[in-house]
Amino acid sequence: MDPGRVVFDSGVPRRACGGGAQMLLFGRGGSANSSGFFRGVPATVLGMEESRSSSAAGGKRPFFTTHEELLEEEYYDEQAPEKKRRLTAEQVQMLERSFEEENKLEPERKTELARRLGMAPRQVAVWFQNRRARWKTKQLEHDFDRLKAAYDALAADHHGLLSDNDRLRAQVISLTEKLQDKETSPSSVTITTAVQEVDQPDEHTEAASTTGFATVNDAFAATPPGHQQQQPPKDDHLSSSGTHDGGAAVVVFDVTEGANDHLSCESAYFADAAEAYERDCAGHYALSSEEEDGGAVSDEGCSFDLPDDATMFGAAGVVHHHDTADEEAQLGSWTAWFWS
DNA sequence: TTGTGTTTTATTGCCTCC
C-alpha cells in the first residue's frame, strides 16, 4: 500500500482530508502535500471559468478549482466520497499541443506545464503516460490496417498467379495432345517437339533466366522420350537472338523426310502470363535444306519476335508442306515453352 | 431512467537506468 493512500472498508480509495482542502492521494511516495498543486494555484489556472459555471449549474466539475472553491469543498469532503474530475478542455488542449511537440516529458517541462495548467506535476506525468498508451494503441491499429492491406494485395496477386499457372498448364496439355494427334497421323515429315513442364523449370531453365534464349536449347533437349532428339539451334541463331529485349526466339524443326519440300511456319502462338494471342511469323522463318547431303535431315528454322514483357511463353506453330505442284498440306504442329 | 459500452484519470507493480 502506498504511503498516504487511504483505503476505506469498501476498498475504494478516498481523499485524505487532512488540512481540509481537496487532497488527492498519489502513489509512489508523492503525497498531495508534497505535490502541493492545490495550494497557491495561480489565478490564471485554466478552466476556472468553466469550473465556476458548471459547479454553479450543478453539472460537470473540472478537477481543479480555485483555492476558495477548494476550501468550500470541505463540505463535500465531509458529505460525499471523492469524485474523479476530468481536465478542462483548455488543459487537455495545451497538453495535447505539448505532446505533439515531444511525447516524453523532461522534469523541467513537466514542472512548467504543471505550473501553467495548475496541475500537479505528477498529474501531468500521468496524463503523458496515458497519452502515450493511447498513441501506441492507435499506432498498432494503424500498423495492423496497413499490414492487412498489404497481405490482401499479396493474396490477390497470388491467386492471380495460380490462375495464370492453371491456364498455362491447360494450354500445355492441350497443345501436347494436339501434337500427339499429329504425330500419329501418316506424314512424310516428322516434326519433333519440345515441351517442358511449366511448373517444373529445371536447372537449365533457371540458368536461362538471364540469357533468355538458351532455353531454346533446353526446350529441345527436353524432347519427350520416343521423339527424335533435335539439334539445338545453330550458334548464330542463338547469338543473333541475343537478349530478350527486342530479340527473337528460334525454333528449329527436325525434318526427317521430304527434304526437298518447303516447310513453312504459319503462325506462332504466344501465351505469356498476361495474355495469349497468335502472331503470324511468316516472313521470319528461314528454310534450309541439306538434301544434297543425301541425308534425310535438315534444319529448318522459324523465328518470331517475342513480346517485350514476356517472362514465360509458349510458342506453337503449324508446319505446312508444299510440294512441287504447290499443293499444300498441313503436316504437323510444334510447340515449345520458354522462360526468359 | 437505466443498462451498457467507451473514454479518461489514476494506481499498482515491475523493470530499467543512472
Added chain:
DNA sequence: GGAGGCAATAAAACACAA
C-alpha cells in the same frame, strides 16, 4: 536506491440506445 517508464487494471465520467 530513487526516478521514471510501461503494462495492467480500477473506477469515475461520459455517451447513447432502449
